[in-house]
Amino acid sequence: MPRSSFVPHPQRRPAVVAGASSGIGAATAEALAAAGHPVVLGARRVEKCEEVAAAIRAAGGEAHVHRLDLAEAASVEEFARAAQEAVGPVDIMVMSAGHAAPGTALGTSPKKFAHTVEVNLLGAHRLVAALAPAMAHRHHGDLVFVSSDILRTPRPLMAAYMASKWGLEGFVRALQLELEGTGVRATIVQPGQTLTDMGTDWGPDTTAAVLGEWVRYGAARHSHFLRPPAVAAAVMAAVTTPPGSHFPMIEVQPEAPVAPVAPVAPVAPGTAAPETAAPDTDPPDTDPPDTDPPDITSPGGTP
Numbered sequence: 001m002p003r004s005s006f007v008p009h010p011q012r013r014p015a016v017v018a019g020a021s022s023g024i025g026a027a028t029a030e031a032l033a034a035a036g037h038p039v040v041l042g043a044r045r046v047e048k049c050e051e052v053a054a055a056i057r058a059a060g061g062e063a064h065v066h067r068l069d070l071a072e073a074a075s076v077e078e079f080a081r082a083a084q085e086a087v088g089p090v091d092i093m094v095m096s097a098g099h100a101a102p103g104t105a106l107g108t109s110p111k112k113f114a115h116t117v118e119v120n121l122l123g124a125h126r127l128v129a130a131l132a133p134a135m136a137h138r139h140h141g142d143l144v145f146v147s148s149d150i151l152r153t154p155r156p157l158m159a160a161y162m163a164s165k166w167g168l169e170g171f172v173r174a175l176q177l178e179l180e181g182t183g184v185r186a187t188i189v190q191p192g193q194t195l196t197d198m199g200t201d202w203g204p205d206t207t208a209a210v211l212g213e214w215v216r217y218g219a220a221r222h223s224h225f226l227r228p229p230a231v232a233a234a235v236m237a238a239v240t241t242p243p244g245s246h247f248p249m250i251e252v253q254p255e256a257p258v259a260p261v262a263p264v265a266p267v268a269p270g271t272a273a274p275e276t277a278a279p280d281t282d283p284p285d286t287d288p289p290d291t292d293p294p295d296i297t298s299p300g301g302t303p
């Protein structure tokens, strides 16, 4: 039965992050810990999770690590059990893990296609099955799923990835309906291009070919990539918004680099001409400059 009032967020909200060994998941684990929440980091590369956890602990946060392979049902169940043993009833679950291998719809082998779906879609369902019923029972909790802007802009050579993310969002949309009135919120975060490890194992030729196709199809509009903390900030926005409000979907895109010559703005009659306008006193942009190689053709953080 739905409760008649909203349960306030506890100060300490035990959290799990799937895919915390690198990229967006690692940044999210750091952000959650910095906000005072104990975090359990899960991924296959336990040693990478341990590095992230060590940095969290050095900054005064609480972090635990447990191996997680989303493609194995038993591994997910064991991860959920170990997480709750380490931090107590889980109140925040972030599914950031993702598998992306380039391939066409006709050229991807059934085995490779199945693996992508296994991790990105079935893995998410396994996590939900293991953790969400207890949240609903307690009338509190946040489930956040890192999807992709590939839902908005289809990209060639990503057939299995695209199918898995569409499946993931379909699942979360169904979940959102079912969770209405339980006090548990489910949020989809759709990042655009983000500079992470994703795509770094494709090989330079494949990566260049994939990115070239994306440019050709208009899926890559400019050269700036998000950094993982920017996507983590969207996850934090979802989980910190007060009870009684809900972000079902957040799209996060990299802002286009500021052009050397600003586009000319139309001047309405009777207003000051641009030359006489007050100088811009806004603080300088704190986003790090794009020092990496020309992003659009470099590997890393591609889907």
Ligand SMILES: NC(=O)c1ccc[n+]([C@@H]2O[C@H](COP(=O)([O-])OP(=O)(O)OC[C@H]3O[C@@H](n4cnc5c(N)ncnc54)[C@H](OP(=O)(O)O)[C@@H]3O)[C@@H](O)[C@H]2O)c1
Pocket (backbone or CB within 6 Å): 018, 019, 020, 021, 022, 023, 024, 025, 042, 043, 044, 045, 046, 048, 068, 069, 070, 071, 095, 096, 097, 098, 099, 100, 119, 146, 147, 148, 149, 190, 191, 192, 193, 194, 195, 196, 197, 198, 199, 228, 300, 301, 302, 303
């Ligand atoms: N980078 C982008 O441009 C971009 C754009 C849109 C959406 N996304 C999405 O953002 C999410 C995070 O990706 P990222 O960009 O941060 O890339 P990343 O640095 O490569 O992180 C991917 C994470 O997924 C984990 N993972 C992969 N297979 C797994 C499995 N079988 N079991 C458990 N964990 C597994 C990896 O850990 P292990 O390898 O250690 O298991 C790693 O922690 C993904 O869902 C991705 O689809 C990324």
